[in-house]
Amino acid sequence: MTAGLLAAVAVLFGAAGARELAWGQLASSLGKRLSLPDLLPGKLLGAAAGAMAALFAAPAAPGRTALLVAVVLPLGGFLLPDVLRARRARRRARRLIAALPDALDLLAVSAGSGRGPAAGLEQLARAGEGPLAEELRLTLAELSCGAPLSAALQSLRNRVPGAELARLVAAIERSRQFGSPLADQLRRQATALRRDGRREVEDRAARAAPKIQLVVALVLVPSVLLMIAAGLIANAGTLLGGF
Numbered sequence: 650m651t652a653g654l655l656a657a658v659a660v661l662f663g664a665a666g667a668r669e670l671a672w673g674q675l676a677s678s679l680g681k682r683l684s685l686p687d688l689l690p691g692k693l694l695g696a697a698a699g700a701m702a703a704l705f706a707a708p709a710a711p712g713r714t715a716l717l718v719a720v721v722l723p724l725g726g727f728l729l730p731d732v733l734r735a736r737r738a739r740r741r742a743r744r745l746i747a748a749l750p751d752a753l754d755l756l757a758v759s760a761g762s763g764r765g766p767a768a769g770l771e772q773l774a775r776a777g778e779g780p781l782a783e784e785l786r787l788t789l790a791e792l793s794c795g796a797p798l799s800a801a802l803q804s805l806r807n808r809v810p811g812a813e814l815a816r817l818v819a820a821i822e823r824s825r826q827f828g829s830p831l832a833d834q835l836r837r838q839a840t841a842l843r844r845d846g847r848r849e850v851e852d853r854a855a856r857a858a859p860k861i862q863l864v865v866a867l868v869l870v871p872s873v874l875l876m877i878a879a880g881l882i883a884n885a886g887t888l889l890g891g892f
Contacts, residue, residue, distance in 0.1 A: 691730040699726025745780040746813050747846070752781055753817065753839035761832040766821045767798055784809055798825070813842065 703722040708715065752773050759769035774785035784805060791801040802818045816838055824831035 692727050695726035695729040696723045697726070699723040699729075702726075741780045742809075742811065745784070745809065746811070746842070748777070748779050748781045749813055749817075750839040750842045750846070752777065753835045753842070757832040757835035757839070760824075760835065766825070766831065767792060 699722040703719045706718050706722065755773060756766070756769040759772060760766070770785050771789055774782055774789050776782075777785070787808070788801045788805045791804060792798065796804075799822065802821060806815055806818045817835075820831060820834040820838065823829050824834070
């Protein structure tokens with residue numbers, strides 16, 4: 650049973666790792682690109698740990714599943730760093746997007762007061778925290794090195810995948826090139842992001858209900874039945890004493 654459980658976990662890791670490897674913007678959402686020499690030590694360490702687990706699990710596996718365990722566990726260990734890194738990337742992206750509506754409101758206030766986009770971005774970068782502020786600090790560093798604002802914004806768009814930052818950069822560029830009111834565009838984007846965030850939370854809650862029901866059906870109900878059966882067995886003498 651233990652070997653089968655380990656094999657199932659490794660298969661899940663392998664599937665998740667393959668899916669994340671197909672996600673071409675993984676390194677961008679981490680904020681930097683990692684070369685193969687940077688990734689290889691962790692992947693080899695994971696494969697070695699999987700091989701050690703396979704040494705103990707494969708002999709206990711029934712029948713032909715021993716070969717499956719011996720192959721899948723090292724493979725799962727090899728792909729495990731990719732899965733963990735992708736999980737951190739998703740968390741970072743969610744934190745960045747969650748901070749974006751408030752940042753857009755502050756940028757709208759700054760633009761409405763007559764300040765330029767660069768000044769608003771600098772205020773956000775210096776006063777904010779989290780992934781969004783980190784990316785804005787990189788943008789300010791590029792500006793301080795003499796890069797034009799359009800190039801720094803394009804670099805920000807390339808570092809952070811997704812349509813949210815792309816819409817912000819496009820709004821700033823439209824305002825700079827055509828003189829369109831920037832504050833109104835930023836407020837509309839903030840409202841749309843909050844609406845999308847509420848919709849995502851509602852969808853996540855709706856998807857969680859069947860999972861909770863499955864846990865109740867597979868774990869809690871058998872546990873309660875086992876407790877009842879244990880109580881009946883423990884008191885069997887008393888219950889059957891009157892017969």
